[in-house]
Amino acid sequence: MGTRGLTAGVITEVTADGLRPAIFVELIFDVDPARFWTGYGSRTFNGDVYEGAGSLLDVAIEETAAVEARGMRVTLSGLDTSSENIADSLGEPLQGRPMRIHFAVLSATGAVVADAVTFQGRMDTAEIDERGSSTTITFTGETVNADFRPATRRWTPEDQAILFPDDKGFEFVASLQDARVPWGFQTPI
Numbered sequence: 200m201g202t203r204g205l206t207a208g209v210i211t212e213v214t215a216d217g218l219r220p221a222i223f224v225e226l227i228f229d230v231d232p233a234r235f236w237t238g239y240g241s242r243t244f245n246g247d248v249y250e251g252a253g254s255l256l257d258v259a260i261e262e263t264a265a266v267e268a269r270g271m272r273v274t275l276s277g278l279d280t281s282s283e284n285i286a287d288s289l290g291e292p293l294q295g296r297p298m299r300i301h302f303a304v305l306s307a308t309g310a311v312v313a314d315a316v317t318f319q320g321r322m323d324t325a326e327i328d329e330r331g332s333s334t335t336i337t338f339t340g341e342t343v344n345a346d347f348r349p350a351t352r353r354w355t356p357e358d359q360a361i362l363f364p365d366d367k368g369f370e371f372v373a374s375l376q377d378a379r380v381p382w383g384f385q386t387p388i
Contacts, residue, residue: 206314209304219305222258223249223315224273226322226338227297230290235275244301244311258300260318260342271300271320271342276335296322298340319343 223244226233235256236242236249243249257274303315320340328335352358356369 206312208312209314215307217307219307219309221303221305221311222256223301223303224256224258225297225299225301226273227299228291242311244303244315260300271298271318271340272337273298273300273340274335274337277333293322293325293338298322298338 220237221242222237224233224235225247232247234247234249235252236244237252237254237256237258239251239253241248241250252275255275255277257272257276259270259272261270298320300318300320301315302318304312306312320342322338322340324339326337326339328337354369354372356367356372359366359369
């Protein structure tokens with residue numbers, strides 16, 4: 200079985216009796232980054248304070264053995280609709296903002312074992328479901344593997360100017376499309 204780069208301390212805790220997993224979620228906004236974890240109360244992880252969301256936090260990551268972009272989803276339920284923090288954060292553009300999900304384990308004493316497995320991605324959308332005085336927000340995003348998609352390039356001067364504004368190499372491509380160009384030495388018959 201592969202260890203996916205897990206440290207010896209994490210492997211020890213994962214294989215021990217009484218596994219204590221913890222998931223830490225970071226949604227990076229300009230106003231105030233949102234940080235939650237699957238336990239209760241506040242907890243410091245990697246130097247940042249995460250608020251406990253308990254079972255109100257749901258995380259899903261699609262992963263395959265192939266190198267391909269898959270989705271990430273973070274759902275926060277039972278939120279107070281009057282929270283200014285949530286309103287301010289959702290007033291910002293979401294697309295492309297960093298989103299990190301850290302899978303960690305806790306030791307028997309409750310301490311976070313170093314070197315959590317981290318999934319990094321970028322937020323795409325936020326779906327808001329308001330019912331009564333509580334709100335559920337589902338943030339979706341893509342893992343960083345989305346950056347490995349092949350870039351679509353065109354043989355046009357406009358496309359070339361994106362990377363090289365002064366390059367005129369594709370200026371005559373359109374006029375050459377149906378041109379008849381004599382090649383080599385031609386002798387009259």
